[in-house]
Amino acid sequence: MKEQLYIFIDKTGVCFKEFQSRGSNDGERKYNDMLGTMLRGGKKFIVGDMLSFRDDLLNAGYEWGIDFYVRKAGFL
Numbered sequence: 001m002k003e004q005l006y007i008f009i010d011k012t013g014v015c016f017k018e019f020q021s022r023g024s025n026d027g028e029r030k031y032n033d034m035l036g037t038m039l040r041g042g043k044k045f046i047v048g049d050m051l052s053f054r055d056d057l058l059n060a061g062y063e064w065g066i067d068f069y070v071r072k073a074g075f076l
Contacts, residue, residue, distance in 0.1 A: 002075035005044040015067040
């Protein structure tokens, strides 16, 4: 069975980069830096990861459809 892949699109051109430097402690900043790097690099994600990372961006104050969105990117 093929699994759908998704890719994040930064509509503003800066939200993923800004997200990389956010965080209230060292561990959170390292996680955000790693995730921001993957998002900016065009990495493709399975649905579970996509939903989790979408929630991370939403919780950081970015808005779905305004700052970023996700589109289908083929199959695994």
